[in-house]
Amino acid sequence: MNTIPMSYYLVLSAVMFTLGAIGVIIRRNPLVMFMSLELMFNAANLTFVAFSNAFGNANGQIFVFFVMVVAAAEVAVGLALIVAIFRTRHSIDIDLMNTLKN
Amino acid sequence: MPVITLQLVIFITVAALAIASALGMLFSRNTVYSALLLVFNFTTVAFLYFMMGAPFIGLAQITVYAGAIMVLFLFVIMLLGTEQIARIEQLSAQSVAAVLLGLVIITEAVVVFLLRNPTSLVVTSGGDVVSVNEIGGLLYSQYLLPFEITSFILLVAVVGAIILTKQEKPAGKAVEGEVKK
Numbered sequence: 001m002n003t004i005p006m007s008y009y010l011v012l013s014a015v016m017f018t019l020g021a022i023g024v025i026i027r028r029n030p031l032v033m034f035m036s037l038e039l040m041f042n043a044a045n046l047t048f049v050a051f052s053n054a055f056g057n058a059n060g061q062i063f064v065f066f067v068m069v070v071a072a073a074e075v076a077v078g079l080a081l082i083v084a085i086f087r088t089r090h091s092i093d094i095d096l097m098n099t100l101k102n
Numbered sequence: 103m104p105v106i107t108l109q110l111v112i113f114i115t116v117a118a119l120a121i122a123s124a125l126g127m128l129f130s131r132n133t134v135y136s137a138l139l140l141v142f143n144f145t146t147v148a149f150l151y152f153m154m155g156a157p158f159i160g161l162a163q164i165t166v167y168a169g170a171i172m173v174l175f176l177f178v179i180m181l182l183g184t185e186q187i188a189r190i191e192q193l194s195a196q197s198v199a200a201v202l203l204g205l206v207i208i209t210e211a212v213v214v215f216l217l218r219n220p221t222s223l224v225v226t227s228g229g230d231v232v233s234v235n236e237i238g239g240l241l242y243s244q245y246l247l248p249f250e251i252t253s254f255i256l257l258v259a260v261v262g263a264i265i266l267t268k269q270e271k272p273a274g275k276a277v278e279g280e281v282k283k
Binding site for chain 2 (some may be wrong): 025070
């Protein structure tokens, strides 16, 4: 039988999600923090598709589609914010982004 | 423990590549390398989607994530010229705590999912494929309202990105460009 235990996919997903969470915490470059967010989205998507396969139900894949759309929108707005902040502050250090005004 | 099959060997190889590229993304000093390693990670995950019989999601992963989103990232990285980290990132206590807590979560996941409470569910590779036809049918019947809302989300994101990056013209110099005409 061409089967792989579900647990393996869950562990892979958990490892990828944790790496993304660690990345958000330890990196100070907002671009890398965004990439870590994408990694976390990806780990969640992997679980969705694995369960979709295990239960023989296509609804999980629809949710992955929605997650991808929201991630794309989030990246577009987030990168626009980073560019706007870089224009005013000439730096994208996350520790300097401590004010909403100006 | 399941018997070692070709599928299992392929899965473990691809999973190891995915984790290695994610680690490389985290600890690379150069942001461009981080982005390229993340593209590699997305490609390995797309491979897993293909293995699980999800061709639509796998192709969307490659075109949307590895293609569009990461090109956007690379574009912004090059635009801002922030490839290299200028200063040493000085957060050693927080970093050490984060890595330790992350290791705790990973160990916990391994213990819970593999040792204590393994599910009897299995993921079949090379089994039935969820066709694009089936996904389209679901999207346009059961999930029609969420699907329409995604179009609105994308519209808001596009307009928001344009407004956020629009150059604010200083009030006095607004006519300067028009004089040249």
